[in-house]
Amino acid sequence: MSKRKSCNSGQTPDKRSRLSQPEPSEEDETGYFSSGDVMSTSQSVRLAQHSTTVTGEVGIIESISLRNFMCHSMLGPFEFGPNVNFVVGNNGSGKSAVLTALIVALGGKAHTTNRGSSLKGFVKERESSADVSITLRNRGRDAYKPEVFGQSIIVDLRISSEGMRTYKLRSKTGRLVSSKKEELISILDHFNIQVDNPVSILTQEMSKHFLHSKGEGDKYKFFMKVTQLDQMKEDYSYIMKTKTMTQNTVEKHRETLQELKRKYHEKEERYKSLASLDEMQKKLDELKNQMAWALVRNHLVPNFWVDWILNVHQMSLFLILILILSLSHFVYLAIFLFSSFCSREKQDLLRAMESKRRDLAAMESSRENRLCRFGEHMPALLRAIDEADQRGQFRKKPVGPLGFCVCLRDPELGLAVECCLKALMLAFCCDNHADERELQRIMSRHFQQGRRPQIIVSTFTNTVYDVRVNHHEYPTVLQALDIENPVVANCLIDMRGIETILLIKNAKDARRVMQSEDRPRNCREAFTREGDQVYYNRYYSSEQNRALYLSRDVEEEIRFENMKSIFEMSGFFSQNQTLLRRAYEEHKKERCRKLQAELTELQNVEEPQSEDLKPLVINRFTQYKHKCFCEQLSNSDQELERSKHHKKHYEEKRKAHVDMIETQKKNLNEKDQLLQASIAKALEICPELLDVRRTAKSLDSEISRLRHKINTQQDQQGHRDTIVRQFHEAKENFNNIARQFKGLEAFIRQLTEIMNIRHNVYAELRMYLSVRCKYYFDSMLSQRGYIGKMTFDHKNETLSISVQPGEGGKAALSDMRSLSGGERSFSTVCFVLSLWAISDAPFRALDEFDVYMDMVNRRISMDMMLKIAASQRYRQFIFLTPQSMR
Numbered sequence: 001m002s003k004r005k006s007c008n009s010g011q012t013p014d015k016r017s018r019l020s021q022p023e024p025s026e027e028d029e030t031g032y033f034s035s036g037d038v039m040s041t042s043q044s045v046r047l048a049q050h051s052t053t054v055t056g057e058v059g060i061i062e063s064i065s066l067r068n069f070m071c072h073s074m075l076g077p078f079e080f081g082p083n084v085n086f087v088v089g090n091n092g093s094g095k096s097a098v099l100t101a102l103i104v105a106l107g108g109k110a111h112t113t114n115r116g117s118s119l120k121g122f123v124k125e126r127e128s129s130a131d132v133s134i135t136l137r138n139r140g141r142d143a144y145k146p147e148v149f150g151q152s153i154i155v156d157l158r159i160s161s162e163g164m165r166t167y168k169l170r171s172k173t174g175r176l177v178s179s180k181k182e183e184l185i186s187i188l189d190h191f192n193i194q195v196d197n198p199v200s201i202l203t204q205e206m207s208k209h210f211l212h213s214k215g216e217g218d219k220y221k222f223f224m225k226v227t228q229l230d231q232m233k234e235d236y237s238y239i240m241k242t243k244t245m246t247q248n249t250v251e252k253h254r255e256t257l258q259e260l261k262r263k264y265h266e267k268e269e270r271y272k273s274l275a276s277l278d279e280m281q282k283k284l285d286e287l288k289n290q291m292a293w294a295l296v297r298n299h300l301v302p303n304f305w306v307d308w309i310l311n312v313h314q315m316s317l318f319l320i321l322i323l324i325l326s327l328s329h330f331v332y333l334a335i336f337l338f339s340s341f342c343s344r345e346k347q348d349l350l351r352a353m354e355s356k357r358r359d360l361a362a363m364e365s366s367r368e369n370r371l372c373r374f375g376e377h378m379p380a381l382l383r384a385i386d387e388a389d390q391r392g393q394f395r396k397k398p399v400g401p402l403g404f405c406v407c408l409r410d411p412e413l414g415l416a417v418e419c420c421l422k423a424l425m426l427a428f429c430c431d432n433h434a435d436e437r438e439l440q441r442i443m444s445r446h447f448q449q450g451r452r453p454q455i456i457v458s459t460f461t462n463t464v465y466d467v468r469v470n471h472h473e474y475p476t477v478l479q480a481l482d483i484e485n486p487v488v489a490n491c492l493i494d495m496r497g498i499e500t501i502l503l504i505k506n507a508k509d510a511r512r513v514m515q516s517e518d519r520p521r522n523c524r525e526a527f528t529r530e531g532d533q534v535y536y537n538r539y540y541s542s543e544q545n546r547a548l549y550l551s552r553d554v555e556e557e558i559r560f561e562n563m564k565s566i567f568e569m570s571g572f573f574s575q576n577q578t579l580l581r582r583a584y585e586e587h588k589k590e591r592c593r594k595l596q597a598e599l600t601e602l603q604n605v606e607e608p609q610s611e612d613l614k615p616l617v618i619n620r621f622t623q624y625k626h627k628c629f630c631e632q633l634s635n636s637d638q639e640l641e642r643s644k645h646h647k648k649h650y651e652e653k654r655k656a657h658v659d660m661i662e663t664q665k666k667n668l669n670e671k672d673q674l675l676q677a678s679i680a681k682a683l684e685i686c687p688e689l690l691d692v693r694r695t696a697k698s699l700d701s702e703i704s705r706l707r708h709k710i711n712t713q714q715d716q717q718g719h720r721d722t723i724v725r726q727f728h729e730a731k732e733n734f735n736n737i738a739r740q741f742k743g744l745e746a747f748i749r750q751l752t753e754i755m756n757i758r759h760n761v762y763a764e765l766r767m768y769l770s771v772r773c774k775y776y777f778d779s780m781l782s783q784r785g786y787i788g789k790m791t792f793d794h795k796n797e798t799l800s801i802s803v804q805p806g807e808g809g810k811a812a813l814s815d816m817r818s819l820s821g822g823e824r825s826f827s828t829v830c831f832v833l834s835l836w837a838i839s840d841a842p843f844r845a846l847d848e849f850d851v852y853m854d855m856v857n858r859r860i861s862m863d864m865m866l867k868i869a870a871s872q873r874y875r876q877f878i879f880l881t882p883q884s885m886r
Helices: 095-105 181-191 204-211 216-226 231-252 254-324 330-338 344-366 370-372 378-390 411-426 433-446 488-497 507-514 556-575 575-602 613-685 696-717 720-782 821-837 854-870
Strands: 039-041 060-069 070-080 084-088 129-138 154-162 165-170 175-180 406-408 429-432 455-457 482-484 501-503 525-527 786-795 798-804 844-848 876-881
Touching: 060 095, 060 181, 060 844, 060 876, 070 095, 084 095, 095 129, 095 154, 095 844, 095 876, 154 181, 165 181, 216 231, 216 786, 216 798, 231 254, 231 720, 231 821, 254 613, 254 696, 254 720, 370 378, 378 433, 406 411, 411 488, 411 501, 411 525, 429 433, 429 488, 433 455, 482 488, 501 507, 507 525, 720 786, 720 821, 821 854, 854 876
Parallel strands: 084 876, 429 455, 501 525, 844 876
Antiparallel strands: 039 084, 060 070, 060 129, 129 154, 154 165, 165 175, 406 482, 786 798
């Protein structure tokens, strides 16, 4: 260790530096160390060495080393203290090289150093690369990724001879963390290190330029650069320029948007017309399906009438047989036969007809009152219930019949719902047993014979049970019904569990859903449109073929009952042909028995006792017998002739009927073949059986009209795929551009609002920094007895500084250019220190801050800087000077 040595000009500048232990002087406690050409202090003032000293934790420079940088083979490593550091050396000894390496290694540009225009100029001659290594402190709660880098971040820079710059960021232990410059930028932003800011690093050239600057505009620019207001101004100007360009672009392309909108609407109209074309095509397909089954229906109707005609012919044959017998000797047989027809079967037929009459009468009544469908006694029963309720005989009026209290959402499910509810359709619900007994008494007056409706006792509530058994595709019985009265809904839930029963129209789908492994949860059974009942392991076909209570088409029901009556009447005569034949055989046997009895009686006549009377008796008996026989024979001959004539006539008629029957049978076979062929063709066109009410002629006319309309529109519009593609392209283009326009307009509005706020904040911040800078500048000058004045003209972007050295009031304020070198340097230091007070950075570096100062001004300036450094122990200060520090 040695004291500081003078640096001779003949010493080699690239000689490797070595650290020396500082030796304190008598005047202060700041130590020095010798390093050949460069001397540095790493020890702060005595105040900064107390145990309670607070030092900077992030962003300060712990050490720096250079290799093949500029004209130096090796400099460093220099270890810096956390507060005040002096780098002392003659000109050319490497002081500025350290500061330049600091700027370049921390991302600064070459021209910022004022030492070169490109990075390759910093590589020592005849060397392939230059290396700079800087260690930054990374401690405390504001540390940058401490779990990765630790308490220090090492920034290694290598500059190639071609001017390429590569970084390696290492942890305190030397482990490589990243090689990306973006990571370095993040670190610098986190530590608020601004190497291109003169207040952070004031280079020698920048200091000389400021000292010799004659323009007030240059001083203002320096102030703006130090406070980074110039960067804010440039950013705002760029933003406003971008905003203006965006507005111009929006306005320029607004007509383009209108044109795209017009094309889009044009394509949309064609697409919509295409959608109507799709609807017409769909309607055409439906009409074709109906046409297929309408042709089947045309074959079905004649078959029905053929069956009816055959039965009528069979009945006619029976009546002809009676007539033939009545015209012959078998008149008694004819009377007998006409009477196994007019007795018991007649009574059965009359009873059946009466039952049908009552049903038809009930249906006729249901045209005006749907309640009649539930039985001829039901309207009278409900009137009696209303009267009893008005007299106060019920605690709560009974509700029913339950089927009358529900409505179908889908008319096709009427049979399925009736097969599910069955007797519950006619049931009543009472709130209590007392009301049930009163209702039973009323029912006994209206239902004296037959079964009475069921009565269910359940407490009435005003809300429906909270039951939720939903299927994504098929409704439950509860969902398929509109039930206004909660009592009815709750009763059906309790008695039948309608919330757990699905309604699936197609039987195939019902089997698939209910009899698969993943059948719906909490679903017990399902019913098809035909009323079939489906469980998970069995299937029951419905015996009921139509809805009795929930059907909405009353006229269709009446027509159905009339046709059914015709069928049953014709079927009655067909079923009784066997009985007629049996009666005829019995009559023949009875006639034979009577003839045999007469013959036996004649043979058993007793002979007379007197021989004299015997010839007389025989003669008279013979005459009587002959006479009777002759009369009978004559009558029989006449009757026989008449009977033969009638028999021949009716046999001819019978033959004609038989021939007609055979012809009808033949026609029936032909029609059946046509029917089967028609059904097969219909199934190919439409696999689902349709109940078509329209005629084939009507459907054919509409099909022709619709097909002509479709062909006309297709000729006008063009190919379908082209229209669809053009529409979607136009829609997508318009929506994209419109979305961009909308986004840009919103962006411009928001940007305008933000920029207005930012400009106001910028003006306030500029005024605030200006006032603070004036205050600190006056304060610094006063320590030397100077008086100064700062005048900011933000409109014209000028800064004028006037200083009056010596005692105030004896000399006028003058421009800094009129001051001596020392006075100007001191004023510059005061200005820099005032800028320090209004800006923030983890470290500050000044190169040749004391140039042109005399010893007095230098001492005062140094005291001022050390005082500021002592008050800002959390910040690092690096001073570079060629003058002695003793």
